[in-house]
């Protein structure tokens with residue numbers, strides 16, 4: 001079966017309020033500087049605000065500074081400072097409990113955090129070894145996260161995804177497919193799309209945040 005992946009950019013769904021009750025039941029992942037989400041939540045109310053605040057401008061800067069890192073243009077390191085967009089990306093792919101999600105370039109892990117909180121298992125491919133170390137440490141407490149230090153353009157994504165999906169053969173047909181949700185490095189956008197297009201047998205949903213001009217080039 002071959003399905004054409006869907007690419008979203010400006011077609012993201014309208015922003016809706018957070019499902020705070022759902023978040024309360026989700027596992028808590030360590031945030032930067034040793035603070036845990038649960039600790040942040042007790043200090044702040046409502047819960048949704050604490051959750052949002054975790055990956056804002058200051059948290060991202062703190063995470064990068066903690067490792068002496070600065071965004072590198074050569075790696076397309078533009079970090080998401082608006083947590084609502086990450087929520088939108090996850091929602092556009094209908095990410096739910098039990099899904100297997102491929103993320104390309106997790107960076108500081110802001111989108112990863114949203115995907116894990118939705119109950120997904122996330123396989124992330126990150127080229128920068130410093131960011132690999134950062135997210136590996138951040139999500140060390142969960143078995144639902146794995147990061148590989150690889151160049152996505154060169155990696156054999158099929159061989160990474162198939163074992164994850166094999167484990168789910170006993171489940172219903174919809175769980176035989178994985179999803180891609182990523183805010184991708186702009187400099188490899190075309191290569192990423194070319195690599196994903198023939199993989200409709202593996203991915204049921206592909207939601208990528210693309211630069212506007214690249215989106216146009218791909219459409220016309």
Ligand SMILES: C[S@@+](CC[C@H](N)C(=O)[O-])C[C@H]1O[C@@H](n2cnc3c(N)ncnc32)[C@H](O)[C@@H]1O
Nearest residue numbers: 075078079080105106107127128151152183185
């Ligand atoms: C646009 S940032 C997105 C970071 C994060 N998802 C966010 O929204 O804040 C792109 C990320 O992809 C990584 N990256 C760049 N080139 C890559 C490649 N060829 N393969 C895998 N990851 C790459 C960068 O190091 C960076 O972490």
